[in-house]
Amino acid sequence: MKLLKPYWKGYKLDLTIAILMVAISSIAMLLQPTLLSNIVQAITDDNMNKVNKIGLQLLILAVVGLIAGVVNTIFAARASQGMAADVRESAYRKIQTFSFANIEKFSVGNLVVRLTNDVTQIQNVLMLVLQPLMRMPILFIGGFILAVRSIPQLWWIIIVMVVLVGSVAYYVATHIGKKFGRIQWLIDKVNNKVKENLQGVRVVKSFNQEKAEEKRFTNVSDELKDVNVEIGYFFAMVMPAFMFIGQGLMVVAIFLVGNMVDTNPGLLAQVTGFTNYIMIIMNAIIVGGMMLSFATRALVSMGRIQEIMTAEPELSYRKDGQKITNGRVEFDNVSFTYEGEEKPTLQNISFATESGQMIGIVGATGSGKSTLAQLIPRIYDPTSGSVKIGGVDLKNVDESSLRDAVAFVQQKATLFSGTIADNFRQGLSTADEADMKRAADIAQASEFIEQYDDKYNHVVEERSANYSGGQKQRLSIARGVIASPKILILDDSTSALDARSEKLVKEALDQQLTDTTTFIIAEKVSSVINADNIIVLDEGKLVAYGPHDELLQTSPVYREIYETQEAKEVRQDDK
Numbered sequence: 001m002k003l004l005k006p007y008w009k010g011y012k013l014d015l016t017i018a019i020l021m022v023a024i025s026s027i028a029m030l031l032q033p034t035l036l037s038n039i040v041q042a043i044t045d046d047n048m049n050k051v052n053k054i055g056l057q058l059l060i061l062a063v064v065g066l067i068a069g070v071v072n073t074i075f076a077a078r079a080s081q082g083m084a085a086d087v088r089e090s091a092y093r094k095i096q097t098f099s100f101a102n103i104e105k106f107s108v109g110n111l112v113v114r115l116t117n118d119v120t121q122i123q124n125v126l127m128l129v130l131q132p133l134m135r136m137p138i139l140f141i142g143g144f145i146l147a148v149r150s151i152p153q154l155w156w157i158i159i160v161m162v163v164l165v166g167s168v169a170y171y172v173a174t175h176i177g178k179k180f181g182r183i184q185w186l187i188d189k190v191n192n193k194v195k196e197n198l199q200g201v202r203v204v205k206s207f208n209q210e211k212a213e214e215k216r217f218t219n220v221s222d223e224l225k226d227v228n229v230e231i232g233y234f235f236a237m238v239m240p241a242f243m244f245i246g247q248g249l250m251v252v253a254i255f256l257v258g259n260m261v262d263t264n265p266g267l268l269a270q271v272t273g274f275t276n277y278i279m280i281i282m283n284a285i286i287v288g289g290m291m292l293s294f295a296t297r298a299l300v301s302m303g304r305i306q307e308i309m310t311a312e313p314e315l316s317y318r319k320d321g322q323k324i325t326n327g328r329v330e331f332d333n334v335s336f337t338y339e340g341e342e343k344p345t346l347q348n349i350s351f352a353t354e355s356g357q358m359i360g361i362v363g364a365t366g367s368g369k370s371t372l373a374q375l376i377p378r379i380y381d382p383t384s385g386s387v388k389i390g391g392v393d394l395k396n397v398d399e400s401s402l403r404d405a406v407a408f409v410q411q412k413a414t415l416f417s418g419t420i421a422d423n424f425r426q427g428l429s430t431a432d433e434a435d436m437k438r439a440a441d442i443a444q445a446s447e448f449i450e451q452y453d454d455k456y457n458h459v460v461e462e463r464s465a466n467y468s469g470g471q472k473q474r475l476s477i478a479r480g481v482i483a484s485p486k487i488l489i490l491d492d493s494t495s496a497l498d499a500r501s502e503k504l505v506k507e508a509l510d511q512q513l514t515d516t517t518t519f520i521i522a523e524k525v526s527s528v529i530n531a532d533n534i535i536v537l538d539e540g541k542l543v544a545y546g547p548h549d550e551l552l553q554t555s556p557v558y559r560e561i562y563e564t565q566e567a568k569e570v571r572q573d574d575k
Contacts, residue, residue: 003302003309004126007083014079018130021072026138028065029280030146032058037150037273076130084123088115091308100379101314101339109192114308117187118301125298128291136288139280147277150270154256157249158281164245165285172238176231180297183231184304186224193217239286246282250275315381321398324405326390327355327486327517329376334385336371344383345371346540353533355486358510358518360528362561363537369521372537373489376519377406389487407480411492413472415464420449421456423475428483439482442508444501445474469496477505481513489519494527502527525562534558 008015035058042050095103095111103111144162148155197204197213204213257271330352337344346368353359361369374380375387378394387394389405407427415423424436431439436456440446448471452458464472473496480488488509494502506527509518522528529548536544536551536558544555551558 025068033273033276080126121301139284143280317399360531360534367537407485409480413476439478443478
């Protein structure tokens, strides 16, 4: 419950009313068996006036209990729904502070389940606490006192029932707690499996792997089913056990009262009240035991949400961080190793650029090109060395200033559902149509945007399924350049464009963003041949840095890459 403590304050009135109504409805329920016993006694005494009077009291109690129950449900729902929504929003905000390393640690599918299923479990247990669980102690204590008061000689029957029912409830609660934890883990696996399969549906169908994927999903789904069935077996046995205990002890009570009626006829009228109180006590224990079992699952979910709330972002920013004033980038003896890896991805990288330069990054696959680029917007921190922008070490920079200064366009274009304008405004929230037109012109996206009747209000479907790969990349580039960032990183983000469009994008970037330092990661040397300087990486090491013509003369690695690609293009042209 520590997780929920910060959220109670905003729902004090709702909680107070819900608790008060629980108390009123419980008291109304406790008074009814006593009045029923009094009616039986009045009937025995042939006192119809008293019967009518008590009958009216019973009716009033029933109405009061009904109204209290309805009001309790309304305010309990408001409090539980509200607090659950607050928890979900807080957890979501916390996730937004996570670095890539944090996201990779939890996994995307795991975080989705925590924000949906786990928060729902918390919401459900809040509703249970404000209704049956809070009613249980009132009914149990009140029922025990009134039952003993009805027939004091049979107090021991109540004790025996409490011990037996409590033992069964404890056994069930302790044995299914771990199973609820496993259910949440299996829900994570099912969710991840579905997400992975649907996102890779083209690959699955291309390689005719539908049956194999069905089998993999079925294995996980069946495991989840088996655990749920095991829990179902526990609940299938526990209810008959509770009823057997309760009904058996009621038979014993009636039998004993029958033997005592000869010497104490007044006990006959109390039997109704006593047996009703036994049922109230038993039901309180049963409901309490069942609810505690469900609460066990909610506690598991609270722990999983608490893990999010207490997780420290791998990257932190200083509150008094410095502002970035220009796009000069400097790497000073930078090395980087991914967590869990022994071999460094980057080793002793040092170079410096000036504002407004275009820098190419080339190298073989796995040479560390994308990793180097990810250090510039501080997606990761270097293992050693320092990265500076505008002369400021990124560990001392203001976060908002860094986000405004650096735009990162990745190879896999990610657009969000909504409209083209919505996606552009992620790059510049105040963007008007003129800003969008300029950005679209630079990215060579105007040629297809202008064909739509609604232009920038054209719909972007889920996962941008209504756009081709080239169109997605151009829209992503436009979103990256719309705010005229001090630094623009293009991580092979023109790979889906034809040679003409790629050339036009590069020319537009050079002409329109003269003050922007542009890093272009490319597999093809031809994509960066006109860059001011080119970084050449080989197995995580910077082996050369300079313009194209100079590198051809001084760098064997660069020359080999260039000549290999040139020869390949010649062979393709000959065909």
